[in-house]
Amino acid sequence: MARFNRKGVSKVYFVPTIASTSLIPTDAEITAGTDYTGQINAIDGFSLENTPIETPDMASTFVSKIGGDDSAADSSLTFYEDSTLDDIETDLAKGTSGFIVIFSKGKTPGAKGMDVYPVTVVSNSKAYTTDNEAAKITVQFTVTARPVFNQAVPTAG
Template identity: 50%
Template sequence: MASTQQRFMRRGITKIYFLKTIAAPTNIPTRAELTTGPGATDLSRLISDVEGWALENTPLETPDLGNAFASSIPGEDKAATSSLTFYEDLASETVETLLSKGTTGYVVILRKGDVPASKSLDAFPVRVASRAASYSTGTEPAKFKVVFAVTDIPTLDAAVPAPAAG
């Protein structure tokens, strides 16, 4: 039995937000925190590149004397080095101010877009580790890269919050 899969391109679909706070201990934002809360910023249209934003595991080798095969078991989890590259704005420093070195908050990624109840929300507790301009003499837009330290266990595959009833 073949199933139909609806494939998509992330550009134009995936949304990335920076939130200063999330009240729930689960790190799952409410709709208000995501879209209208103080410190909620939709970064999606400002981003030129995304790197990391995944959990990685470092397996531990468990060889034994009875076998020539070196087996392994899952080891510690850690977040991949994660960054967002932004287009620089000639007239404003809004993003640079928002994401200055040392700033803490949450990077929230809606992998399949803003589709309520879709289990495609990932929330990463972060602190800005560095922010640096990218210099080039080529004919390309001016950019800067923000590297984030993931400071706690991210929440993965959470449901996108429903819109407020109204």
């Protein structure tokens, strides 16, 4: 097993539209999106969670469980704020819908590792602090439909 560090390898894009109902973007749709990788300070969420259902019975004192409803974790991206541009504030304004596409193992055409989350921006907030740190903006997303995981990165064409 070859281990790796996600920093410097994984890529995070915001893609405004994906035509396919399978949520697999084309190379052109990804190119029309924005690569935010270099502006991201922190990533939170972007995972699938399950609420198991307890299934006790009279034959045992052990309470077994079965899989229940799936939901997406509360998800956000924290960006470094730009002192001259306002792309994060305008491109990811509250109410904006699109797709967060994460290339977990890099953006190599044909390679597996592409995760796609249909999202809507629910909050875009500047972080104010007196601490000695770079200015940041946190964008909170709701995941609006079941994401797809570990898909092949599309090839140009």
